[in-house]
Amino acid sequence: MSSLPTSPVAAVPAALTPALLRMPEPAWSRRADNPVREPVSAPPASTDPDSGGDSISDRYELEVRAAHLDDALDLAPSIALLHTMMAATVFFLFADQASPVYLAVLFLAVALPSAIATIGARRYRRRRPGKAEIATGRRVAALIALSLGCAWSTMPPVLFASSDTTHKMYVVGLCASLIATTYTFGAFRGLGLLFSVPIALASFAALFGAGGLAAQTVAVMLLISALFVIVTAGRLSRLSRERILDRIRVGEQNETISLLLHDFEENTSDWLWETDAKERLQHVSERIAQVAGESVAALRNAPFEALFVGTRRPRPMGDDIAEILSLMAERKAFRERVVEVTMRGTTRWWRLSGRPIIDRDGHFLGFRGVGSDISETRQSEARIAYLASYDSLTGLANRARFHDAATQACAPAALRERPSALLYLDLDGFKFVNDTFGHALGDVLLTRVAQRLTRAVPPDALVSRLGGDEFAILIASRSEPEVVALGERLIEILSAPYTLGGVQVEIGASVGVARAPEDAQSPEALLCKADLALYRAKANGRGKVSLFAPDLEISVRLRRDLEADLKRALVQGEFSLHYQPLIGLSDGRVRTFEALLRWTRQSGAAVSPADFVPVAEASGLITEIGRWVLIQACREAARWPADIRLAVNISPIQFRNTDLLTDVTDALRASGLAPHRLEIEVTESVFFEMNATTIGNLNELRALGIRVALDDFGTGYSSLSYLIRFPVDKIKIDRSFIKEMGSRPECLAIIEAILTLAHKLAITVTAEGVETVEQAQMLKASRCDDIQGFLFSPGRPADAIPHLIAHLPVRFAEIFPILPVTFRKVVA
Secondary structure, eight states, rough: OOOOOOOOOTTGGGGHHHHHHHSSOOOOSTTTTSSSOOOOOOOOOOOOOTTOOEEEEEEHHHHHHHHHHHHHHHHHHHHHHHHHHHHHHHHHHTTTTSSSHHHHHHHHHHHHHHHHHHHHHHHHSSOOOHHHHHHHHHHHHHHHHHHHHHHHHHHHHHHHHSHHHHHHHHHHHHHHHHGGGGGGGGOHHHHHHHHHHHHHHHHHHHHHHHHHHHHHHHHHHHHHHHHHHHHHHHHHHHHHHHHHHHHHHHHHHHHHHHHHHHHHHSSEEEEEEOTTTBBBBEEEEEEHHHHHHHHHHHHHHOBTTHHHHOOOSSOOHHHHHHHHHHHHHHHHOEEEEEEEEETTTTTEEEEEEEEEEOOTOOOOEEEEEEEOOHHHHHHHHHHHHHHBBTTTTTOOOOOOHHHHHHHHHHHHHHHOOOOOOEEEEEEEEEEHHHHOOOOHHHHHHHHHHHHHHHHHHOOTTTEEEEEEEEEEEEOOOOOOHHHHHHHHHHHHHHSOEEEETTEEEEEEEEEEEEEETTTOOSSSHHHHHHHHHHHHHHTTTTTTTTOOOOOHHHHHHHHHHHHHHHHHHHHHTTEEEEEEEEEEEETOOOEEEEEEEEEOOOTSSOHHHHHHHHHHHTOOOOOHHHHHHHHHHHHHHHTSTTTTTEEEOOOOHHHTTTTHHHHHHHHHHHHHHGEEEEEEETTHHHHHHHHHHHHHHHHHHHHTOOEEEEEEETSSSSHHHHHHSSSEEEEEEHHHHHTTTTTOOHHHHHHHHHHHHHTTOEEEEOOOOOSHHHHHHHHHHHOOOOEOOOOTOOOOGGGHHHEEEHHHHHHHHHHHOSSOOOOOOOOO
């Protein structure tokens, strides 16, 4: 386990390191209680005369000079007292050797500057000096040092020559002592030079000029000693200078770290903690008190466990907390230990790291570490974990959670002990509600569906939302009748009306069932086979429960083979178009040809559109096939007489595609066919699944002059309402009504009602599937506009169109020899 840092800088959490590196270094004071008032701006680097030529940043220049002056002023009273005592000593020792006037003047010349230095030092230290005050103080100090040096430099020439041998020794000793006091000026080397140089030169001159080998030898030795003192004092000054710079930098770092740590604790979830050797909390910050829910005073010197259990009403202590306390008792470091703390009924999570503090002698001083409140992180992680397994809208298990549960249920041991069943449920009519009333109401509906499902299934069942309006219920397998009964009950429950925001909506449901291990032994296979069963339930009319059967897999395999053949047929050009005429009942002329898609394999076998069109729609190939049909049919229609239109069927899949308008306009432009000659046929399902794209395509097609026909009219849902909401140019009555119109009066009544309504709305009506003369005569009598069917012609290749245009009016005249024809309605 890695250890925690012990130095102030190293103790800063890693997150603060970049901030420390980026922060500028402010100019802090040379002393904590006497900071410089004016920080230095940033002129170019300069050279301090006290530094011996060392260049430093001007940001430190003022601090260094202030520190030099401060060191000198610290000793100023002592130096002043020393020099005053030495001046008094000279006065009394040489009272009978020199002029009293000189001695008195020398005493005053030394005592007065000493007194000024003492008073000035006291006043200076009581103020917060600025840049100007520091400069003035240095000049005054230099002047005092020079005046003292000059005063003492008069002593050797005046006293040495007139004194006896004993007093000459006093002079030499005094001069040597005065030169030695150069060290007392500390780091301020300039002061030492101003003081010592005059004395050294005067002493050398007086001794050397006195003559005699002994005096001259002493003069040289005194000069050498003075030079040594001056040089070593300079060396000490430089060392002192480095010490001052280090002290300034360390002070700045400590201040910066303190500010960052304070800001760190104030603005993040982390906090620093420290204990003494008895595991009592030290340096308790407001942040720690806030986290622990206690006051600073209550936590100060409190046991470390008070952070977790409190000081007034002890809270329960978990094993994770006890483990940390055990590690601390053993004086072992720990890192990123997560503990759970309950405070005022709320659970919080803290992450703690700590290491023992050991001094140089190996003595244990306590613990130091960092803590973090990671409650929000834990809650976010829990939320992420929840969203990874549950649907955010309904609260049901999602596909991932379902897959995990299905995997466990399909495990070999689980299958032996407890078989399972999967009910795959899809809502019928949900898309209509979602598109009609908006996605917000659709989301509310899904939530209500989830609630109904949850209440309806057994307690041990897992209800999952797999996406959209698809749900899966995984249950312990029961008998086949019980599973079917459950599916039917779910359909009944979900089909009950919903009242959502004042709107009542109704939907249905279809259910596919697969069982494990009877039908599948893996979650993927189980879901796939339930999906096949669901597909059959929908194909059987929706609102049904369908069980998986092996024949479903055969149909799926055939469907996949057919899809592969469709792709190949599109590439190899196996598709062709036939055209079936629509005959006008007013004159027997061909009004329109409907393009019909045909697929003939290379082997010559024909494939019914009823077989391949649904596969093409499900696979998405219908868009590419439909584009080819448009281009080919428009190109052929451009050769026909200008009064004959072309009708092309458009799949609902195509109609919901934003590229439909581009495909139509490209086909018209390439063929040169006029837009009013093109008629687009759509089924009612287009209107049933109406959305913004569908409405946009419908409006833009009509704006181009293209006619829109509603195919298979009468077999869908609210067909009549579509004629009002979405105007069309033609409706085509479905062949199921035409087939039984001669035998069932109600079919004829419906046809006549449709014709009456259409004529009122100025909509053309075409009857599909006309195969007998009787049907044609009845439709003509009911004033139907056009008829289409085998009575006149099935779909024929393009090269047969000229013959049809010429021959069909003759065929019409054979059916209706006398115009008008009197028609008697069939009476049941």
